[in-house]
Amino acid sequence: MKNYLKLVNFEFNRLAKLFAVLLGITFLAQIGGVIVLSKKYLNVANERIYEDMIPKAQFIAEFGQMNFLQVARSAFFMGPIALCIAGVAFYIFLIWYRDWFGKNTFIYRLLMLPTTRLNIFYAKLTNILLLTFGFVAFQIIFLPIETTVFKWMMPSEFRNDMNVIEILQSMPELSIIFPNSFLEFILYYGAGLMVVSVLFTAILLERSFKWKGIFAGIIYSLVAVAVLISPVLLHEFVLNGFFYPIELFLLEIVMGLIIIAGSIWMSAFLLKKKITV
Amino acid sequence: MNVNFNTRDPVYLQIIRYFKEQIANGELAPGEEIPSRRELANRLKINPNTAQRAYKEMEEQNLIHTERNHPSKITTDEKVLGKVREELLVEAVDTFVTSVRSINIPVEELLNLVRTKYTKSDNKED
């Protein structure tokens, strides 16, 4: 346990820079988006009101007030989120492969630590979760800052204020990242954990068997998908709608847990018996 | 301390020979402390186990003495010391005789030559 925590801490220090850079980009782009889009709205408003001499009230009625969602749906806001998601996806692979590549072969050191090798797996998995939660947490911190900047930029008659919760609830496309309930949180992030553990296992298969391992990794991933959807397939095609929705739901959760457990078992086996530096 | 080891003779024998030479030419005085096995290995860049073996052998030949927890010392036993000198001398002369014998030279002539050469080189060194 102590070694696991030390490894988590060590791995986190290694990704801190990437984390900070992505957060910085996110913050700057989103604040930039608030400023640029507010300015754009105000420019249009000024043009219409002072040059075309349209009364303010008529402009607002025609154009509508600006609310934060217009920022949140723009590339300024979604772009960095997509970048962070891509960053996490990329890091799932990088977190393993960087230990093998380069002339400093850190994997030797990791595999020679006097601790169970599964701790390496857990520590890396934990770091992917930390990275993800870190982005989400900081995004939630950024939002009120951004809405405050928005308020500074926009005279109150032109804007329609929303708080953070209203903003998130109005954006179903973000509900996977910012779940609306605790159950959803567990489900979405549980599913994420499952995907990452399957990918880790596939990576370890590749690291153990090289070219053949890539195929084994793909096959392992396909098997995981098959296991996951097997209750649904049974339900639809074999048992003619046998399960209640809640039963199907619970079965899916069990399947997800089986996949996570299977991936951990497989990874432990590979790290102990098959891995090669 | 500098020894040029050859690669074919056992290293421990080469070490013993080195010590004998040092004793014979007076570099090492009777009763003088000698380096520890570890130090010797380090100075001569040899395996510590080999140094250990050399010391053990020298102890058996009574060339050195080791009391518990003390550095080893060169023996003060005159008889042993005398033997070292004699042994080295006999060995050197044996080698010399073997190589000279092939030339087939009368012994008187050889001895005269040895006498002049030996004193001459002595004077040169002075």
Add this chain to the structure above:
Amino acid sequence: MIEVKEISKNYGRKKILKGVSFTANKGEITCLIGINGVGKTTILNAIMALTPINQGQILMNGEPINEQSFEKITFIPDAITMLPSMKIEDALGFMNDFYACWNQERATELLAFFKLNKEERISSLSKGNTAKVNLLLGLALDVDYVLMDEPFSGIDIFSREEIANVFTSHLIENRGVIITTHEISDIEHLIDKVVLLDDGKVTKEFNAEEAREDEGKSVVDVMREVYRR
């Protein structure tokens, strides 16, 4: 004692090790000799469970090697096992964090012995100094067995001499050392045991001093005989 018993290793269809057996004792320096590509590094990797073997068995003091063994046996590969971004002291800190057998006193002594500056980053070290830090990381562990892969290759002569000094110092005392090399002449007088490898097999295992004593042969003489066949 480290016992390597009949180990075989294939890379794809290529058989790199074909039943290699030898033993290495505590308190002795055992040297694996063979041309490059004969599988010397693979043997060391296999001992440390860093690569799987197809057949055979490796024992330390009669037991198979597992994670717990890494407090008793360590391996110094030919590349440094720390991150380039680390300072030397970070690397030492890492070792101290994870190994109960880490000996900080000895690490400090080795830093002085090799004249290394612990503030320096690994990425900025010369080749020779990188090798020394790498060696330090292994030697400051209070382990019974140390494996070293080509500790002398690819570095300047002065670094080589300094590293050779380690072998005759108290830093090695009473440990079992296995080193690999393809160049014996530097260390001929340092080693106890020689294991000659050729074509995936051990062609001869002998004590260097005994070969000199019993047969009047240098290690190189024996190698010539074995490899000429």
